[in-house]
Amino acid sequence: MKIGSNLPELLLSIAQEHILNGDIEKGIETYTESLCGFTKEYALMVLKNEAVLTVDDENQTVNLLDDIQLRNENQNHIYDWNDILSEQLKYLVNLENILKYYKETFENVRELRFRDIEDYSLYDMMLDYYTEEQLKNIGVHNLAAKLIKGDDFAWNQYGNGSKVWEQLCGNVESDIDVKFYEKALYYTVKYVDTIKIIHKEYIKFDKLYHFLIDNGLAKNILFIEQIIQRICYILKSFSNINKSYHHGMCDEALVDYKKQIIADMQNAVWGKEYFDNNYLLNNIEDGYDAGWLSPDGEFIGANGDSSSMIHMYIAEDIFNGNSVYGVQMNKDGVTTYGSTSPERWLETHGWLKVHHDEIYGYFRWNKTPDADDEKQLYCPTEKQIELICKYVDKYYGGKFYQAPLILRDHYDKPLYTRDIKQMDEIALHNAFSHY
Numbered sequence: 001m002k003i004g005s006n007l008p009e010l011l012l013s014i015a016q017e018h019i020l021n022g023d024i025e026k027g028i029e030t031y032t033e034s035l036c037g038f039t040k041e042y043a044l045m046v047l048k049n050e051a052v053l054t055v056d057d058e059n060q061t062v063n064l065l066d067d068i069q070l071r072n073e074n075q076n077h078i079y080d081w082n083d084i085l086s087e088q089l090k091y092l093v094n095l096e097n098i099l100k101y102y103k104e105t106f107e108n109v110r111e112l113r114f115r116d117i118e119d120y121s122l123y124d125m126m127l128d129y130y131t132e133e134q135l136k137n138i139g140v141h142n143l144a145a146k147l148i149k150g151d152d153f154a155w156n157q158y159g160n161g162s163k164v165w166e167q168l169c170g171n172v173e174s175d176i177d178v179k180f181y182e183k184a185l186y187y188t189v190k191y192v193d194t195i196k197i198i199h200k201e202y203i204k205f206d207k208l209y210h211f212l213i214d215n216g217l218a219k220n221i222l223f224i225e226q227i228i229q230r231i232c233y234i235l236k237s238f239s240n241i242n243k244s245y246h247h248g249m250c251d252e253a254l255v256d257y258k259k260q261i262i263a264d265m266q267n268a269v270w271g272k273e274y275f276d277n278n279y280l281l282n283n284i285e286d287g288y289d290a291g292w293l294s295p296d297g298e299f300i301g302a303n304g305d306s307s308s309m310i311h312m313y314i315a316e317d318i319f320n321g322n323s324v325y326g327v328q329m330n331k332d333g334v335t336t337y338g339s340t341s342p343e344r345w346l347e348t349h350g351w352l353k354v355h356h357d358e359i360y361g362y363f364r365w366n367k368t369p370d371a372d373d374e375k376q377l378y379c380p381t382e383k384q385i386e387l388i389c390k391y392v393d394k395y396y397g398g399k400f401y402q403a404p405l406i407l408r409d410h411y412d413k414p415l416y417t418r419d420i421k422q423m424d425e426i427a428l429h430n431a432f433s434h435y
Contacts (some may be wrong), residue, residue: 007062008053009077011035012046016079019047022204024211035062044215049078081218088205089221092231095201099194099234106187111180117191119243129181140164144185145249148192150257188245195238199261202231206268223288225270225280226303232274235261278321279314284354284391293359294325295350297383311353315342325349350377352384357396358404359388363433367425379428389417402432 004010011030018027031043042064045051052070054063106117113128114120122141130138143165171178172186206228212218239258244251265271274280282288284299290310291301300318302310319329319342334345347353352361364376380388392400398417415431423431 005055005057007055011053012077015043015047019208019211020079020084022207024207047078048215048217049074081212085205085209085212085218085221088201088208089224089227092198092201092205093227095194095198096230096234099191099198102187102191102194106184106191109180109183112184114184116243117188118238118240119245121246122185122188123247125184126181129179140168140182141185141247142249144189145245145247147189148245148247149250149253150196195234196257198231199235199264202228202235203264203268203271206270210269220283222286223303225282226288226301228270229274229280232265232271232280235265235271236275239265276321277318277323278326279317279323284387285394287391287395288354290353290355292346293352293354293384293387295377295381295384297381297387299354299387301354306355311355312341312343315346318342318346348376350375350381352380352388354391355404357392357400358402359392359400360402360404361432363429365433367429379425379432385420385428389421392417 011034015027015030018024018030027047028040028043031038031046032040042051045064045066046053049071051064051066052074054065054070055061056063103117106112107115112125114125122145123135126135126138126141135141139161143161147165168182169186171182209218209221209224213220239261241255241258244254262275265275270280279300282291282299282301284291284293284301286301288299288301289303289305291299292311292314293299300314302308302314304310316336318325319334319336320326325346329342329345332340332345334340334342336342347362350361352359361380362376364378367378388400389398392398399414400417401414420428420431
């Protein structure tokens with residue numbers, strides 16, 4: 001067989017489509033299995049347009065060249081991964097908003113005594129409107145259960161099932177002669193359907209994003225972890241196997257599906273981090289409104305106004321997870337309320353509070369710790385200083401304050417990153433401590 005001159009363009013298109021669909025391995029194998037001796041490193045060079053495949057028609061050979069003119073001409077065939085990631089993230093956010101709408105609409109049906117769209121009995125809900133005898137001849141809740149399971153009604157078992165469900169959907173969507181239980185069934189099925197789409201799209205996005213970022217094919221998206229954390233929260237909440245619709249036609253399948261969500265999340269980068277820890281680490285240089293900076297340089301942030309109690313909620317998320325910090329909090333007897341709160345634990349274990357241009361912590365008085373304050377730091381760590389300087393230099397012109405505005409008075413002076421970079425432990429202690 002003769003090698004066609006369009007082979008490079010064809011391989012590039014096939015590889016990029018596989019990657020776009022979340023099958024990273026198959027995208028790379030498009031090259032490694034098609035071209036003898038072609039490595040993953042070579043494949044990445046082609047995908048990044050650092051080199052271009054060409055065909056020598058006369059000698060029937062394939063060559064890999066880094067000629068600048070060839071690369072410029074080939075740029076049209078390279079996918080704009082930054083734009084693709086941006087659009088996929090917008091799609092996830094749109095799905096999140098749709099899910100929120102279904103949930104809120106379900107909860108606002110006043111006549112329903114059920115308020116958790118993820119956990120209520122379909123049959124008991126129908127009993128609010130019909131007797132047990134009447135329900136023997138009414139099967140619309142069974143149709144809903146079959147849809148929740150993922151079946152297409154099994155139409156042969158329900159002769160006119162399609163028409164019955166279509167009529168219910170039409171009633172709800174037109175809001176004409178609609179019954180309250182019809183709303184409940186409609187929004188529940190829509191909710192579960194949307195969960196399934198979010199699950200599928202998120203797993204694909206997680207894999208694609210990390211492959212592209214890790215290999216330099218795309219740029220990091222600002223605040224992306226904050227969006228992904230909301231998606232992970234949705235999937236983690238829904239995957240609770242103790243919740244169900246208490247219906248024999250869907251419960252078993254729903255449990256299996258929830259276990260599949262958990263398994264898929266544990267195999268995803270962000271998914272595993274969130275399922276294990278109950279939070280995602282963030283990049284302090286993204287410029288979050290507030291957050292916590294650990295002695296090891298781990299940053300957990302969020303956006304919101306000053307009244308949102310961001311630090312408290314982040315601390316509680318850490319406490320409610322299974323990270324090393326959450327586990328230790330539980331061992332230390334931390335409770336959500338009182339003097340042993342999660343927020344107080346972080347303060348006494350060297351975590352710094354960050355809020356715009358305010359960065360402060362709580363440090364022990366003596367360089368040599370007493371038994372009561374051995375966990376408390378004497379001053380910020382080298383890693384904390386390094387990240388503080390990068391953050392403050394980027395957003396606040398190298399100047400920040402070591403106390404919240406509400407506690408500041410006219411004697412307080414800002415700290416400058418140029419100064420703290422040169423300070424030893426004693427100087428840092430004096431700069432960050434309040435007497």
